[in-house]
Amino acid sequence: MIPSQESIAIAGAGLVGSLLGVYLAQRGYRVDLYEGRPDPRIGNVYQGRSINLALSDRGWAALEKVGLAQAIRAEAIPMVERVIHGIDGSLTTQPYGEAGQAIYSVSRAGINQRLISLAEQHEQVSLHFEYRLTQVDFASGTAGFDTPAGTVQIAPQRLFGADGANSKIRRLMQELPRMNFSLETMDVAYIELNIPANADGSHQLGPIEALHIWPRDQFMLIALPNLDGSFTCTLFMDFDGPNSFASLQGAPAIQAFFETQFPDVAALLETPAQHFIERAPSPLALVDVYPWVQANRICLIGDACHAIVPFYGQGMNAGFEDCRILDELLEQMEGDWEQVLPAFQQSRKANVAAIATLAKRNYIEMSRLTGQPSFLLRKKIEAKFSRKYPKLWVPLYTMVTFRPEIPYAEALRIGDEQSAIMDEIMTIPDIEQHWDEDWVLAKLYQLACRQWGQALTFHSSHRSCSDAKADG
Amino acid sequence: MIPSQESIAIAGAGLVGSLLGVYLAQRGYRVDLYEGRPDPRIGNVYQGRSINLALSDRGWAALEKVGLAQAIRAEAIPMVERVIHGIDGSLTTQPYGEAGQAIYSVSRAGINQRLISLAEQHEQVSLHFEYRLTQVDFASGTAGFDTPAGTVQIAPQRLFGADGANSKIRRLMQELPRMNFSLETMDVAYIELNIPANADGSHQLGPIEALHIWPRDQFMLIALPNLDGSFTCTLFMDFDGPNSFASLQGAPAIQAFFETQFPDVAALLETPAQHFIERAPSPLALVDVYPWVQANRICLIGDACHAIVPFYGQGMNAGFEDCRILDELLEQMEGDWEQVLPAFQQSRKANVAAIATLAKRNYIEMSRLTGQPSFLLRKKIEAKFSRKYPKLWVPLYTMVTFRPEIPYAEALRIGDEQSAIMDEIMTIPDIEQHWDEDWVLAKLYQLACRQWGQALTFHSSHRSCSDAKADG
Structure with missing residues (x-):
């Protein structure tokens, strides 16, 4: 079959869905990208939260292969080292690699908007926002969406579920016979905090080109730099038990906790006690599912089939790598999807299981060992x-x-x-x-x-x- | 609190739910048993299928503690040994234990009906059939049912989910934050077959007091005796691949398969080729979930939280043991549910994980090693x-x-x-x-x-x- 005559639907125009759209369009397929939320480039779907992620060489390799690396690099800040903040205010640095090697802080919202715009530039890519997937027929590969204009049915040649850790396609797939699935929730949870920029737009914390860590065994604070002069901080601690989100109660105690545990940064954080009280801690979960492919027509990709915890900075990178490997297989197998999809699943399964294991272990390394x-x-x-x-x-x-x-x-x-x-x-x-x-x-x-x-x-x-x- | 003033609801009047009802009633609680299906003692909810199970000492211990063992023993056939049927028609026997030790073949339908009747005899137990649980509020412990008379809401002091491997309570619980869940489906599946009784009601296959196995590496047939002179047989084989339900096609090939692989029993089986074609192979799945307890009010028990595969004959026995251990904890902790439910979960978790492992391994032992x-x-x-x-x-x-x-x-x-x-x-x-x-x-x-x-x-x-x- 000639690629341009094959229509591929992708559910989810997040990081992986958008990049996958570009990959498939570049191979000549007609791609429809369906996203449940409104266009993130209009208004702010992230509700003012400034999440950032660490983009590293696996992600770059995937972006480079379709010529997107340069556009993304323009909005990324290199982080060449860990800067470890002791409870006494001492600083220790640990380079991430050799000279010239860095991981890059990028804004989740920013990179997603950019990827959507880059996908949109391909004439074979059509974007559909506010298309909320509600139903899939796994035998025929058809799917149904709720849209502002009513219900829409599609019958693409292939359907990818790039709809994230809480994937609707995966949740529907789980009801099929012969599925294997696991969801593991960590004891540790997180809230995001913020170090605003100085009035002149410069960073309040230095060095800028670093990932800052305050490792405290039972919990840790990290900070990643943003282009606008702010840092996005994440506080990781257990839901309950000693030194937990549950045990720490009341603004004065919380304020004292920040001042005692993070003395060199407590004053820079934007109302940490208030945010601690107001923001519900978010759970961290790992998703594992098998198979990823149904009837050689429908395939999960990215977090939808292998959501992991963020401690190795590899979630987005692993999803981007999925796209690059899928593309490699499409080339090797000359677009024969009957071969490609099983080979994709086979090739990725052990690798994403390995990064899941490494990411879980790295919480111990970051929160405890780096100190x-x-x-x-x-x-x-x-x-x-x-x-x-x-x-x-x-x-x-x-x-x-x-x-x-x-x-x-x-x-x-x-x-x-x-x-x-x-x-x-x-x-x-x-x-x-x-x-x-x-x-x-x-x-x-x-x-x-x-x-x-x-x-x-x-x-x-x-x-x-x-x-x-x-x-x- | 005085037990008689505490109301306990049990969702599921299967094997574990019924026995749990008896246990709790004997401790003085008021028990409501809710079952989605009609009363199995009226009509035949098993659609003519005659499933049997192996009851062994853990099950007996749990039945004895509430005085039900004698009533059940009346309808159980002891199996003192494995009888292994070679492909050449040779027989090898392997005793299950020492003299006087046996596992017991019981009819799943029969034992369930008996347990429901025994539960019904307690004046503190009320039975509610055709109550299909649809909704649970995990914070308050209330639940909703669809019934022939419309929707019913209940607000018991405690609610047990004894609703089996496909538990609705568990599936609702899975949507809560901080859950851990896994579902593992085996490659092997099964269909049931039947060796009818002789016209005089005697068994066609002997010895009667045995579990018969035809181990053939990639697949196996087993047969357990029934009181009515029949044997219930189960054919286990892979869904697909070589020598599988998928690969074996067409009545002549299937008939030849039975005659070649099970030469000494092929002629005794009731239309095996027809049943092989008509009966969809049933999957075998393992369920693992954590926690089992929500808000110290709602607790899963039996297959609802630890469904396993049947190869060690321990699924029902493990569920019955759950009831006995819960009862022990109620006694030790003097009915303090706030202590009992966490202790129950804690005590059972590693043990049911161990029997899950053993049961999986035993397929290899039964299908391959016994030969x-x-x-x-x-x-x-x-x-x-x-x-x-x-x-x-x-x-x-x-x-x-x-x-x-x-x-x-x-x-x-x-x-x-x-x-x-x-x-x-x-x-x-x-x-x-x-x-x-x-x-x-x-x-x-x-x-x-x-x-x-x-x-x-x-x-x-x-x-x-x-x-x-x-x-x-």
């Missing part, structure tokens, strides 16, 4: 070793964030192997004093070669001990 | 060792089936430890020739003592090496 000297030392040893043997040792964060060619599942596996090796290194007596001595790196080299030197199954394109010798 | 000589030998060695050291080694099947005092989670843990030990025993060269020699048992004794001899955390009431010395 511990032994953890920072461990990362410093790894970074030094990696600089010396860049092919033998790519730190886990780097694999996930800066190396889109390494699938998430492989990053997870290698990361676990690295972790076991670093556990052994950290048992060296007085490692704090000796870490910078040559024999420590020699020991690490020996352990790494024992792990990977002979392992033929190991992804040799990334690194090997013979490469390492060349490195060193 | 393998090495597996049967392994079981024979275990049985012999267990007879010699009954406190040191209780086989996993025995712990699960005949030892209600051992929680499922502990049975699973100990079973895994036993399995590792038996793996080692089975590596003995020519074990087939030597298994009955004393040194093999001595080696097993040594391994068992190494595992448990020093383990203070081990549940010492069950067995220990010092006990074993007393045994031996």
Whole structure:
């Protein structure tokens, strides 16, 4: 079938739906993008909230492939490091990668509006706002929408559910026989807070090109910079138990909590106690569903089938990567959807499961470990070793964030192997004093070669001990 | 609060709901049992299908505690062994336990009708049929039903969701924030078949007091005896793939399949090819949800919160055990529901997770391993060792089936430890020739003592090496 004669419907003009629309239009398909909400470029559907997200290399790779990276880069702020704020006001920095590497703070609303406009520029893309999907016939692939003009039925050749973590298509799909589904809600929840810009539009907090963290074990505050001079902050803490949204009651106690726990930023936050009281904590949930594809016609994508928690900054990036991989498969399989959709599901399943696992684990890293000297030392040893043997040792964060060619599942596996090796290194007596001595790196080299030197199954394109010798 | 002044509503008058009604009435509560379907004692709600279940000691323990065991035993057929039918027509038997131990084949419809009648005899129990639950207010604990006489609202002190694997209360609960839920559908599905009785009411297949299995790796047939001289058979096989419900097409091929695979029973089955074609394969699903309790007023129980697959014969038994444990907690905590419901959930969660795991694994054992000589030998060695050291080694099947005092989670843990030990025993060269020699048992004794001899955390009431010395 000639792509231009195939009509594809996408439910959801969010981040993934819009980008998918561009991808499919560029391959020549006719694309209809249906969005339940009004056009976000008119009025403010985000109700004044300024959510931002971290865009990193997997996201960039997906944007670049369809030529959108430059347009998005114009509204992104690089964050080259974590800045960790101690309870005593001390600052510690931890670079995210090597020189030139950064993750980027983007406005969720801004990037979505931009992606919708970019999709709209394609003549094969039609946008339909206020189309609320209500019904799907999974055998025939038809779907029904409530619209301001009444009910509308569509019968596209393919239908994608890019309708987010609370996907209506997925919830309808769950009622089919033979479905597998899981929803996991974390004990930790969040509210958003704000550090406004100075009167001249400059940032009140520095450094600007950083992700700021106030790790406090049971809870944490983070701040990401915005282009308008503000920072968007997120307070993560448990719903209930000690030090929780439930246990912290009354404006004076809440104000005191901010001043005690976040002394260097409490005065910069916009009415934190008031927001703490007024804003209901939002839950964080992970969604896992299988299969993603029904009758080779209807396919879930992005958060609709693999919503994760935000602690690795990979939710949007994983969804964008879905689009890039789907496009790769369309090319390889010459647009044969009967092959493409099962292959897409197969290819993505283990990888999105791996990033779900990594994202859950990273809450511990962010809220607790980044505040511990032994953890920072461990990362410093790894970074030094990696600089010396860049092919033998790519730190886990780097694999996930800066190396889109390494699938998430492989990053997870290698990361676990690295972790076991670093556990052994950290048992060296007085490692704090000796870490910078040559024999420590020699020991690490020996352990790494024992792990990977002979392992033929190991992804040799990334690194090997013979490469390492060349490195060193 | 005095129990007689507390009203408790139970949604679902199935096996668990009816038994729970009896338990709570015996503690003095006023109980309303609401069932969506008509009274199963009038007409036949099972549409002529004769499902049977295996009732074992956990179920009996729960029935005995409220004095119902004798009434149920009258309609149960003991099954003392597995009878394994080879493809060549050979028979192998494998006792389920020691002399006097059996699992019992009961009719699902029969036991349910009996339990409803027994519940009805309590003056504190009121039965309400054709009350279809449609709505629950989880904060206030009120619920709404559609009834033949219109909509009815209730406001009980407590509400139990005993409404089965497809529980409406659970599906409503899933929409609340902070829920965790998983639904897992197996690749294997089933249809029921029938071996009718002889004209004189006797059984066509023997032995009668047995569970018959035709294990064929990729699929299996089982048969359980009924009191009316018939056997209910279940054919388990994959939905699709090779040797599946999807791949087997057309009456001649299906008839040939039965004759080739089940040569000794094909002629006894009632029109198997016709039933194979007409009956849609039923999926087998596992349900896991958390929490079970909302606002300390509404609580799920039985399949509604922990539906499992049938391969360990423990679904009904686990649900009955729920009732017994809840009753124990009501006694210990003197009817303080604020304590009882969280404790119930806490106590049952790990145990029902363990039986879910065991039940999934047992499909492999039943369909594949029971057909393998090495597996049967392994079981024979275990049985012999267990007879010699009954406190040191209780086989996993025995712990699960005949030892209600051992929680499922502990049975699973100990079973895994036993399995590792038996793996080692089975590596003995020519074990087939030597298994009955004393040194093999001595080696097993040594391994068992190494595992448990020093383990203070081990549940010492069950067995220990010092006990074993007393045994031996």
